[in-house]
Amino acid sequence: MYFCVNxxxxxxxxxxxxxxxxxxxxxxxxxxxxxxxxxLMETKPSSVTDMIKRLSEKDLxxxxxxxxxxxxxxxxxxxxxxxxxHRLWEVFLVEKxxxxxxxxxxxxxxxxxxxSDKLIDSLDRLLAYPKFDPHGDPIPDKNGGFxxxxxxxLSEVPINTGGVCVGVKDSSATFLKFLDKxxxxxxxxxxxxxxxxxxxxxxxxxxxxxxQISHVIASNLYxxxxxxx
Amino acid sequence: MYFCVNxxxxxxxxxxxxxxxxxxxxxxxxxxxxxxxxxLMETKPSSVTDMIKRLSEKDLxxxxxxxxxxxxxxxxxxxxxxxxxHRLWEVFLVEKxxxxxxxxxxxxxxxxxxxSDKLIDSLDRLLAYPKFDPHGDPIPDKNGGFxxxxxxxLSEVPINTGGVCVGVKDSSATFLKFLDKxxxxxxxxxxxxxxxxxxxxxxxxxxxxxxQISHVIASNLYxxxxxxx
DNA sequence: ATTATAATTTAGGCAAATCTAAAAATTTGT
DNA sequence: ACAAATTTTTAGATTTGCCTAAATTATAAT
Ligand SMILES: [Mn+2]
Ligand SMILES: [Mn+2]
Ligand SMILES: [Mn+2]
Ligand SMILES: [Mn+2]
Numbered sequence: 345m346y347f348c349v350n351x352x353x354x355x356x357x358x359x360x361x362x363x364x365x366x367x368x369x370x371x372x373x374x375x376x377x378x379x380x381x382x383x384l385m386e387t388k389p390s391s392v393t394d395m396i397k398r399l400s401e402k403d404l405x406x407x408x409x410x411x412x413x414x415x416x417x418x419x420x421x422x423x424x425x426x427x428x429x430h431r432l433w434e435v436f437l438v439e440k441x442x443x444x445x446x447x448x449x450x451x452x453x454x455x456x457x458x459x460s461d462k463l464i465d466s467l468d469r470l471l472a473y474p475k476f477d478p479h480g481d482p483i484p485d486k487n488g489g490f491x492x493x494x495x496x497x498l499s500e501v502p503i504n505t506g507g508v509c510v511g512v513k514d515s516s517a518t519f520l521k522f523l524d525k526x527x528x529x530x531x532x533x534x535x536x537x538x539x540x541x542x543x544x545x546x547x548x549x550x551x552x553x554x555x556q557i558s559h560v561i562a563s564n565l566y567x568x569x570x571x572x573x
Numbered sequence: 574m575y576f577c578v579n580x581x582x583x584x585x586x587x588x589x590x591x592x593x594x595x596x597x598x599x600x601x602x603x604x605x606x607x608x609x610x611x612x613l614m615e616t617k618p619s620s621v622t623d624m625i626k627r628l629s630e631k632d633l634x635x636x637x638x639x640x641x642x643x644x645x646x647x648x649x650x651x652x653x654x655x656x657x658x659h660r661l662w663e664v665f666l667v668e669k670x671x672x673x674x675x676x677x678x679x680x681x682x683x684x685x686x687x688x689s690d691k692l693i694d695s696l697d698r699l700l701a702y703p704k705f706d707p708h709g710d711p712i713p714d715k716n717g718g719f720x721x722x723x724x725x726x727l728s729e730v731p732i733n734t735g736g737v738c739v740g741v742k743d744s745s746a747t748f749l750k751f752l753d754k755x756x757x758x759x760x761x762x763x764x765x766x767x768x769x770x771x772x773x774x775x776x777x778x779x780x781x782x783x784x785q786i787s788h789v790i791a792s793n794l795y796x797x798x799x800x801x802x
Numbered sequence: 803a804t805t806a807t808a809a810t811t812t813a814g815g816c817a818a819a820t821c822t823a824a825a826a827a828t829t830t831g832t
Numbered sequence: 833a834c835a836a837a838t839t840t841t842t843a844g845a846t847t848t849g850c851c852t853a854a855a856t857t858a859t860a861a862t
Contacts, residue, residue, distance in 0.1 A: 357819065378840055391820055393841055398818085410827055410840060440669075441695035451689045458687075460680045466670035586849065607810055620850050622811055627848085639810060639857060 366423035375412030424488035430456035431477035438478045445478040446520035480511020499562035506535035507567035514564040595652035604641025653717035659685035660706035667707045674707040675749035709740025728792035735764035736796035743793040
């Protein structure tokens with residue numbers, strides 16, 4: 345098949361594999377391991393091998409036995425398309441249907457597989473072309489254009505650093521509900537006041553209010569440091 | 574399986590069969606034939622038999638070999654849930670995303686399978702609880718409540734009858750585009766002025782404008798007759 | 803009442819996506 | 833360098849959903 349724009353022929357399962365490989369490929373720059381895919385997708389390595397072969401057949405991934413897998417240009421573009429849909433739907437659910445940020449992911453996992461360019465582009469327009477999803481993750485544009493916002497983990501910045509909370513690393517419902525309960529949200533001004541040597545916990549000031557958070561919490565919050573004067 | 578609320582375990586294919594059986598069951602009051610299902614779903618009778626057995630196993634349909642099939646109470650409720658979703662999504666596409674009424678069906682066929690009560694009920698609220706979809710078909714409420722609007726085919730009403738165009742029987746893109754081209758839309762006032770004996774074509778007045786339409790067209794337009802004084 | 807026709811079901815097979823168990827290749831530890 | 837541990841792949845089975853071809857049952861025609 346020459347020039348196979350296979351976007352519309354892909355199964356849901358294939359799309360989910362491509363998306364997972366994309367996410368795993370971002371972290372390390374190297375090839376993605378079969379076991380890593382299996383673990384993240386809660387499936388068996390043998391199933392992964394099967395699927396990888398099919399994806400390789402369709403020119404979505406580069407694959408050599410025992411050597412791990414990586415996305416081709418086509419695979420990458422496909423992944424960005426799915427992620428665009430996922431994140432736009434998440435914005436829709438929050439902005440238009442009053443979902444909370446811990447409820448959107450599950451439904452977006454389904455909606456991201458709906459096939460219609462017109463649908464997703466109209467949705468984009470309805471939402472006024474948002475650049476970030478409810479968890480602070482960037483939304484690829486129509487052409488897969490991606491602006492990775494420059495941000496740092498709260499746990500990694502030096503003392504006295506102030507900035508805006510712009511994202512979460514873990515976007516599990518558990519963590520998000522924890523943040524809600526403690527009044528931590530995207531957009532808040534956060535300043536690191538003190539770091540406990542003993543357990544790495546942080547004393548922070550968040551929108552003027554003082555509180556203490558564990559290292560684990562801090563290592564799952566992204567801030568964008570305030571512009572130095 | 575006792576008390577199996579299987580709504581969330583159903584496959585897309587199963588849902589499509591249930592929906593088709595529902596639609597076919599509405600017309601004639603009797604059992605639905607295997608061949609009728611196969612034809613409407615563009616599949617083979619043997620495939621239908623296969624699926625019917627599975628659905629029967631799950632208590633969604635009543636089935637006796639060679640005797641046709643009908644929905645159980647559970648099957649009926651399931652069908653109404655899917656149709657509710659389909660039609661609400663169609664309204665969404667037209668009202669919020671500026672789709673035209675001939676573009677919505679295909680996408681709604683996909684969206685109707687998204688599983689989330691919260692999603693569909695929020696969508697219902699966003700749309701202000703619409704009672705009819707863009708083609709004039711009634712939208713079941715949360716509990717499957719259905720108000721079949723009383724309406725008649727334009728081809729069946731006597732001469733001089735006037736009424737509002739409230740629906741289409743055929744909602745194929747071809748027919749809908751034809752109506753667009755000829756300035757016929759839901760909400761128009763239509764009055765039958767004359768019926769040609771030769772070919773059954775009708776002279777009508779539509780929102781004041783006179784035009785002639787074939788019998789085929791008239792037999793695919795529903796009107797609600799004006800209240801007599 | 804047979805026979806012909808039509809509808810439906812069965813039998814057997816195939817592709818996608820998964821699994822378990824076993825084999826093969828790679829990596830690690832000494 | 834070689835054995836042990838780990839990772840990955842293969843082999844073979846299962847389920848869903850579909851197909852073709854053949855058999856069965858029901859219906860219509862004479
Ligand atoms: Mn998500
Ligand atoms: Mn997100
Ligand atoms: Mn429709
Ligand atoms: Mn409709």
